[in-house]
Amino acid sequence: MIETQGLSKSFDSFQAVEGVTLTVRPGEVLALLGPNGAGKTTTVRMLTSILKPSAGWARVAGHDVVSDPAGVRASVGVLTEHHGLYFRMRSEEYLDFFGDLYGLAPAMRRARASQLLERFGMQEASRKRLGEYSKGMRQKLALMRALLHDPPVLLLDEPTSAMDPQSARLVRDAIANLRSEKRAIIMCTHNLPEAEELADQIAVIRRGRIIAQGSPAQLKHEWLGPALMELRTTAPLNGAFSELESLVEVVDSGPDWVRYRTPNPAATNPALLHSLATRNVPVLTLTEVPRSLEDVYLQVVNQ
Numbered sequence: 218m219i220e221t222q223g224l225s226k227s228f229d230s231f232q233a234v235e236g237v238t239l240t241v242r243p244g245e246v247l248a249l250l251g252p253n254g255a256g257k258t259t260t261v262r263m264l265t266s267i268l269k270p271s272a273g274w275a276r277v278a279g280h281d282v283v284s285d286p287a288g289v290r291a292s293v294g295v296l297t298e299h300h301g302l303y304f305r306m307r308s309e310e311y312l313d314f315f316g317d318l319y320g321l322a323p324a325m326r327r328a329r330a331s332q333l334l335e336r337f338g339m340q341e342a343s344r345k346r347l348g349e350y351s352k353g354m355r356q357k358l359a360l361m362r363a364l365l366h367d368p369p370v371l372l373l374d375e376p377t378s379a380m381d382p383q384s385a386r387l388v389r390d391a392i393a394n395l396r397s398e399k400r401a402i403i404m405c406t407h408n409l410p411e412a413e414e415l416a417d418q419i420a421v422i423r424r425g426r427i428i429a430q431g432s433p434a435q436l437k438h439e440w441l442g443p444a445l446m447e448l449r450t451t452a453p454l455n456g457a458f459s460e461l462e463s464l465v466e467v468v469d470s471g472p473d474w475v476r477y478r479t480p481n482p483a484a485t486n487p488a489l490l491h492s493l494a495t496r497n498v499p500v501l502t503l504t505e506v507p508r509s510l511e512d513v514y515l516q517v518v519n520q
Contacts, residue, residue, distance in 0.1 A: 339357060
């Protein structure tokens with residue numbers, strides 16, 4: 218649904234984006250992470266045919282961003298950092314105005330606006346002027362505008378910025394549902410827990426170049442090493458685990474617990490549990506020690 222190959226953009230002598238290659242399939246979310254000024258917004262602007270690439274190519278929903286900009290713009294919904302809301306309008310007027318720009322029939326515009334206002338819990342605020350809206354309400358309205366024409370591709374820049382926790386949860390749930398409806402989504406965000414929750418793929422961009430890419434699990438393994446497991450028992454181990462250390466890399470331990478690394482937990486963990494059971498060692502828990510995407514991100518950008 219979204220394909221780029223060697224996508225690059227320079228402004229005179231400044232290289233804003235260099236050689237970006239991405240693939241996002243229907244039903245997938247890609248989180249594009251990186252410091253401010255890394256090239257995220259420039260990449261999104263090329264994907265919406267606002268900026269012409271200096272090199273490489275990109276296709277969005279089958280439309281080339283250079284040769285078919287009208288097809289691209291009809292196929293994408295975009296949430297940008299600056300929403301361009303018209304503060305003297307009310308939400309129903311605003312959505313109707315943009316529905317008209319998208320070429321939707323009047324009945325369809327009204328139906329879509331009503332569905333979206335209900336979906337995002339904005340019915341009660343629909344008659345207020347947009348200038349009376351909070352930052353979070355404006356963010357939700359801008360997202361509704363992006364969804365108005367039911368596009369197959371969404372490009373979202375900080376989708377939950379400035380929202381209270383309840384509204385942010387509502388938007389994250391909406392993004393998860395939109396993914397299940399076979400849309401392709403690229404989400405630029407600094408909210409790393411949000412990216413880890415929603416994204417199938419992560420791409421980290423720095424100084425215009427992709428420096429790490431893969432699923433959250435793949436990136437954790439690549440940058441943080443094999444999975445870290447913790448085993449706890451209801452009685453002292455009394456050296457029972459020491460006989461099993463050839464199977465794993467022990468990181469730390471105590472009288473009734475041990476932490477270890479294993480590159481293949483699906484094979485190692487059952488073997489360990491079976492061995493402990495034969496030694497009559499009562500196991501309380503065996504869990505993977507959580508490792509966050511933030512740990513990966515800091516490793517990547519500081520390399």
